[in-house]
Amino acid sequence: MSFLKDFSKSLLDAINKLRGSTGDEAALKEFIRDIQRILLKADVNVNIVLEISKKLQEKIKEEPPQGFTRKDLILKELYDSLIEILGGRTKHRLQLNPDSLNVIMLVGIQGSGKTTTAAKLAYYLKNRNYKVGLVCADTYRLGAYHQLKQLAEKINVPFYGEPDAKDSIELALKGIEALSDKCNVIIVDTAGRHKNEQALIEEMKLMASKINPTHVILVIDATIGQAAYNQAKAFNEATKIGSIILTKLDGSAKGGGAISAAKATNSRVIFVGLGEKIEEFEEFDPVSFTNQLLGLGDIDLLSRKIEEARIEQKIKAEKFMRGEFNLKELVEQIKEFRKLGPLSKLLSLLPGFSIELPEDALKEAEKNLDKWEAIINSMTKEEIANPKIIDKSRARRIARGSGTDVKDVEKLLMAYNMMKRNVKRLKRLGFNVPIK
Secondary structure: OHHHHHHHHHHHHHHHHHHOOOOOHHHHHHHHHHHHHHHHHOOOOHHHHHHHHHHHHHHHHOOOOOOOOHHHHHHHHHHHHHHHHOOOOOOOOOOOOOOOOEEEEEEOOOOOOHHHHHHHHHHHHHOOOOOEEEEEEOOOOOOHHHHHHHHHHHHOOOEEOOOOOOOHHHHHHHHHHHHOOOOOEEEEEEOOOOOOOHHHHHHHHHHHHHHOOOEEEEEEEHHHOOHHHHHHHHHHHHOOOOEEEEEOOOOOOOOHHHHHHHHHHOOEEEEEEOOOOOOOEEEOOHHHHHHHHHOOOHHHHHHHHHHHHHHHHHHHHHHHHOOOOOHHHHHHHHHHHHOOOOHHHHHHOOOOHHHHOOHHHHHHHHHOHHHHHHHHHOOOHHHHHOHHHOOHHHHHHHHHHHOOOHHHHHHHHHHHHHHHHHHHHHHHOOOOOOOO
């Protein structure tokens, strides 16, 4: 797909440029500008580009989980934003009930490839043991009847149409009635229409209300670029779109129509047409598609690792706020809190802490963090897990091993016990501290 090849190269160049940078604020902002240019060039709707840009800019200020950088956060956000717009991590499948009649109404503008797509979808479903029929409800385009009839014969599925019919709604109803006794899926191919052709839009609304389709699927031509957003939005406002089929993704398409249409209709791309042949039709996978766009499969792994780190960090923080922490976890959590601002300022906002922990003690805790780490590193696993066993003899050994004084060990133990008491007191008083 030439679109994917060109788009992937541009994105890969921008990503490699970011990865080779220092990752300072200027480099991150330059990366965002690069992404804006690439998405706009790919004909992604400008409002969607601005939305993605805003999310990327927010990551510049966010503190990354331990072991990751802001560069990693920016890449994860770009990756996740594209996947989210295209339908999320779960592949969206067309839900059909083989034990009842399923009516699929295809809509779209002129030249989007609806008629060919109707046959492709019928062929795809037939190969999955559905009894599929095709109905031509296009009374405007000359040749629509003959084209769909020939395709139906080619793939050997039942067909209904009337070459001289004038009323498309009546034609659709008659077709469904004629095929319903031998099919469990009927695909209705409707006339192409433009968002500004109000009479045709009204006809589409009326047809949907009369035939009551199980699914309304919008067929979008990937080559129409920026126009995809407004066209998809207009169709969705007239007749609620359930899903999207993207066509002509193999040629000179810029492909932004996929992102724009999905966003405009708040629905998902479920199939893509990759060529003229009937069998050139496949399920759409947002993750796979986004991996191709970015040209880097490892960003998916990076995204998952960051998410796992955040979950682990949240679990630790929640345990901390329940008073379930050992000495090592205390120091680690204080370090995490420090990233959000001065420890004294942060803890003074929490009910109970401002009373029990004097300002001097808080400042001392901040100043002694490095010393505390050295002390903890000199302890045994048993002592870290259960500080109560640390007597004078153990305290002397720990102080010698860490290059500190026995008083420093005692201060750490005092701070630990005080923190534990106050956290438990918070919970007893019913305060819930939000953990992000």
